[in-house]
Amino acid sequence: MTEENRVDRLKRLHMRSWRRGIKEMDLVLGKFSDDELERLSEADLDLYDLLLHENDQDMLRWITGQDPVPERYSALFARIAEHARNSGAAS
Numbered sequence: 001m002t003e004e005n006r007v008d009r010l011k012r013l014h015m016r017s018w019r020r021g022i023k024e025m026d027l028v029l030g031k032f033s034d035d036e037l038e039r040l041s042e043a044d045l046d047l048y049d050l051l052l053h054e055n056d057q058d059m060l061r062w063i064t065g066q067d068p069v070p071e072r073y074s075a076l077f078a079r080i081a082e083h084a085r086n087s088g089a090a091s
Helices: 007-018 023-039 041-050 056-063 071-087
Strands: none
Touching: 007 023, 007 041, 023 056, 023 071, 041 071, 056 071
């Protein structure tokens, strides 16, 4: 198995960001992906990749503040939530 290059990885993560289980998370993660994905470090991309494996219902509860964000995602998810507030994706 060959290692995925950055361009292909960004394309895959972008597609997965826009094709979630719930429309609200499509908008939040898709818009974040459009604007911020290329700026993420490799370590942050690794974490974002893990985040995309989480349940959309859980992430929706995190973005709305109904449940706390798991510690390992807290900094990245704060960045995603801030982007959503600034871009209007969370409204």
